[in-house]
Amino acid sequence: MKKRVILGMSGGVDSSVSGLLLKEAGYDVIALFMKNWSEKDEDGVCTATEDAEDARSVANQLGIPFYTINFEKEYWDRVFTYFLDEYKKGRTPNPDVMCNQEIKFNAFLDYALSLEADYIAMGHYAQVKESQGKYYLLRGNDKNKDQSYFLSRIGQKALSKTLFPIGHLDKKQVRKLAEENNLYTARKKDSTGICFIGERDFDEFLDKYLLTKEGDILDVDGDIIGKHTGLIHYTLGQRRGIGIGGIGSGEPWFVVGKNLKENLLYVAQGEKHPALYSKSLIGENPKWILEKSPNMPLKCTAKFRYRQSDIPVTVDLLEDGNLYIKYDNPVKAVTPGQVAVLYDSDICLGSCIIKSIEPLNKKYSHLNITL
Structure with missing residues (x-):
């Protein structure tokens, strides 16, 4: 009897080729599209809708069943509220890591197991190795695309039930397989940006959810040299978008600290400061x-x-x-x-x-x- 695999299909080329390889390996594959966010972008487009249609087109090409599941509530409760809370603390969170921990390898996994799946599969560039009953997470073979960083907070239950079909390949090989098999997403560009924000204006997005207040920008000696637009818009090490020019040596300025209590942003001049x-x-x-x-x-x-x-x-x-x-x-x-x-x-x-x-x-x- 074939092993059942529920594939998280995102509408991108990586999960598409994962579906192709799973089917070729003889698994009983079911494609499942996770809808985690439905808000339209600044052009009035809901990218989740477009991605779902792309994923459905590939599933039809591969002859595998395709379904969608809505995890918007789970995503809001477990990932997005965390994201906002971290910004309120003056920190810079990584919601993609939390999405893997809380949604893809938790809520999605539980749902798949309730459908009597033997495994779930994802189009990540990472690998799983089993040794003496323990499951290890390894980097993907393509060191430039390795995504183990984003998977670093998942545990044994998830790893024991997870397949990464493209983890042993590099991106060029994945694209080539997609093109050779005329997959609908073969030439679709990789998505960039945070999953629920996409490529829209990041500061504008934050301003929709968090209150901001202008304040002083100080150099490391405590001298006021400008005004910031709200501390949530800045992260340590940031160079672009600070709004300081023509001051000091002419070298670029970098964000080096925040004081939330007094609403101060600290900057230093020179990349070796x-x-x-x-x-x-x-x-x-x-x-x-x-x-x-x-x-x-x-x-x-x-x-x-x-x-x-x-x-x-x-x-x-x-x-x-x-x-x-x-x-x-x-x-x-x-x-x-x-x-x-x-x-x-x-x-x-x-x-x-x-x-x-x-x-x-x-x-x-x-x-x-x-x-």
């Missing part, structure tokens, strides 16, 4: 792929944002359950609210949410986000 760098961080809410903390202290590598090069670190577990992560060398623009993902070579160990950073120079400690 020490205020941009930290030497360690505190990470909260750690999640381990094996659902058990490794032996500490742990020597491994970390990524503090997607596509960042691996950074050698030492990790320790604090008494309060948080992680203390010390970098071998100073790192630029480590941002509270983002995800610190830990690796042992190609194995993803898990991740934590960056709570605070320790500046390279103590004299810049006042620049840390303060409520």
